[in-house]
Amino acid sequence: xxxxxxxxxxxxxxxxxxxxxxxxxxxxxxxxxxxxxxxxxxxxxxxxxxxxxxxxxxxxxxxxxxxxxxxxxxxxxxxxxxxxxxxxxxxxxxxxxxxxxxxxxxxxxxxxxxxxxxxxxxxxxxxxxxxxxxxx
Numbered sequence: 001x002x003x004x005x006x007x008x009x010x011x012x013x014x015x016x017x018x019x020x021x022x023x024x025x026x027x028x029x030x031x032x033x034x035x036x037x038x039x040x041x042x043x044x045x046x047x048x049x050x051x052x053x054x055x056x057x058x059x060x061x062x063x064x065x066x067x068x069x070x071x072x073x074x075x076x077x078x079x080x081x082x083x084x085x086x087x088x089x090x091x092x093x094x095x096x097x098x099x100x101x102x103x104x105x106x107x108x109x110x111x112x113x114x115x116x117x118x119x120x121x122x123x124x125x126x127x128x129x130x131x132x133x134x135x136x
Contacts, residue, residue: 054073
């Protein structure tokens with residue numbers, strides 16, 4: 001069950017037809033492979049969270065295309081899917097006084113799940129998850 005560091009881009013989109021298509025077109029042009037994504041819509045705007053491999057850089061292309069974005073390091077946890085997995089991730093981080101600022105994920109048909117977790121102290125979180133023995 002590897003835990004790796006990935007980049008998360010929070011991209012602000014206008015909530016109107018074509019915004020997501022234009023963003024998706026940019027990802028194709030820049031040859032960006034998506035690890036995970038999440039979108040939240042609020043009235044006239046949306047925040048689209050996109051996790052990519054750590055070696056992929058998107059900031060310049062986003063700015064050049066007129067998108068406002070924030071880049072953050074995040075944890076990517078690949079683990080067998082089971083009831084209580086989110087609770088266990090939260091418990092390990094809570095017990096080590098690490099705050100979760102964003103979390104999203106999904107189960108896959110192969111019995112695995114992938115969670116993207118943004119925390120206030122990524123080094124401390126990596127150590128805590130490793131030392132827990134639950135996510136190796």
